[in-house]
Amino acid sequence: MPKFVANLTMLYTDSPFMDRFARARASGFRYVEFLFPYDYDVPAIAGTLDKNGLSQILFNLPAGNWAAGERGIAAHPDRIAEFRRGVSRAIEVAGELQCRQINCLVGNRDAQVPLEDQRRVMIENLRYAAVALDEHGLTLMLEPLNAYDLPDFLLTTSRAAFAVQDQVAAPNLKIQYDVYHMQRAEGELAATLHKSLARIGHVQIADNPGRHQPGTGEINYRFLLNHLDRIGYAGYVSMEYAPEKSTEESLAWVGEHGFTL
Numbered sequence: 001m002p003k004f005v006a007n008l009t010m011l012y013t014d015s016p017f018m019d020r021f022a023r024a025r026a027s028g029f030r031y032v033e034f035l036f037p038y039d040y041d042v043p044a045i046a047g048t049l050d051k052n053g054l055s056q057i058l059f060n061l062p063a064g065n066w067a068a069g070e071r072g073i074a075a076h077p078d079r080i081a082e083f084r085r086g087v088s089r090a091i092e093v094a095g096e097l098q099c100r101q102i103n104c105l106v107g108n109r110d111a112q113v114p115l116e117d118q119r120r121v122m123i124e125n126l127r128y129a130a131v132a133l134d135e136h137g138l139t140l141m142l143e144p145l146n147a148y149d150l151p152d153f154l155l156t157t158s159r160a161a162f163a164v165q166d167q168v169a170a171p172n173l174k175i176q177y178d179v180y181h182m183q184r185a186e187g188e189l190a191a192t193l194h195k196s197l198a199r200i201g202h203v204q205i206a207d208n209p210g211r212h213q214p215g216t217g218e219i220n221y222r223f224l225l226n227h228l229d230r231i232g233y234a235g236y237v238s239m240e241y242a243p244e245k246s247t248e249e250s251l252a253w254v255g256e257h258g259f260t261l
Contacts, residue, residue: 002225004254004261005031005057005238007204011247018048025052027251028261033058033238036066038089042096049097056099057236058141058176058202061129062086063105071145072105074129075122075154077113087129091136101202102133103141103176106164108152118154123167130170141202143176146184157185158192162199174201178240183208183219190224194231203228206241213241213250214257222257 006012006029012020017040024032032054037045049056064070064079073079073086090102106122109115130140142165147156155161161175177200179189186192193200205225207217214221225237243250254261 002228002237002259003031003235004029004259005033005236007238007240008032008034009036010240010242011250014246018044021048021052021054023247025054027248029054030261031055031057031236035060036062037093037097038062042093046096046098056097057238058101058103059090059093059097059099060103060105061090064107070107071150071153072107074104074106074125075118076107076110077117077121080121080125083125084128087132091132091138094138095136100137101139101141103143103202104129105143105145106154108150109154122154123164126164126168126173127170130168130173134170134172138172139201140170140173141176142173143178144181144185145178146181148184149181158182158196159186162196165199175199176202176204178204178206179219179224180204180206180208180211180241189219190227193224193228193233197231197233200233200235202235202238203233204238204240206239210244211242212244213239213253215253216244221253225257225259 006024008020012023015023021032037059064073073083094102110118133140142161144155144157144161145153165173165175183189205214207214207219209217
């Protein structure tokens with residue numbers, strides 16, 4: 001049975017952020033994640049997690065100016081110091097939230113910088129982050145995002161992410177496999193998950209098209225989630241989707257597909 005996670009950046013968005021934890025617990029979730037904790041009172045988040053009996057599973061490294069379209073700074077030669085400060089801050093927050101996984105979005109292509117320079121800095125920064133996290137028993141995630149939604153993003157397929165993973169060669173670097181993004185990017189979901197299971201540390205789900213809850217699009221989640229069980233996936237499955245109506249209404253898919261929270 002999948003260990004489902006509520007992504008509080010995407011779910012319960014009709015409530016203020018700090019109120020979403022209680023709603024997730026009321027829905028039956030035991031695990032949560034969100035994109036970024038840095039603009040919030042982290043001790044208050046820790047208290048809210050404890051009060052609601054929730055575990056924080058994952059959040060992202062600082063990713064630059066998100067509102068302006070930045071999607072990470074790991075591949076920018078003039079922002080190495082900023083990236084590494086972000087690694088230190090993320091490790092501090094992970095300790096406060098008792099979170100064991102931190103995701104890295106590497107960033108967009110910068111036409112003013114040679115591609116080989118961006119790739120070199122990306123590898124160096126990922127090696128730095130992996131070592132720093134490993135000293136605290138943490139896992140670093142690396143996430144590819146599809147080129148239809150994010151045409152400038154540097155890692156747009158699982159194959160590209162696996163190649164970077166090989167170059168970094170850090171045992172605690174795993175791939176965050178977002179089913180929605182990889183369906184758009186390349187398909188071959190079940191085969192990729194099976195072949196590369198040992199490389200994958202975290203799974204996120206949404207249907208396509210629309211990025212809504214499972215059952216609203218073309219992905220056979222009844223099959224795919226059972227497939228994860230069959231191949232021995234032991235990690236978490238995060239619901240990172242935009243509900244068509246309320247989050248609570250959207251969760252009907254769980255029982256309809258034969259699962260429970």
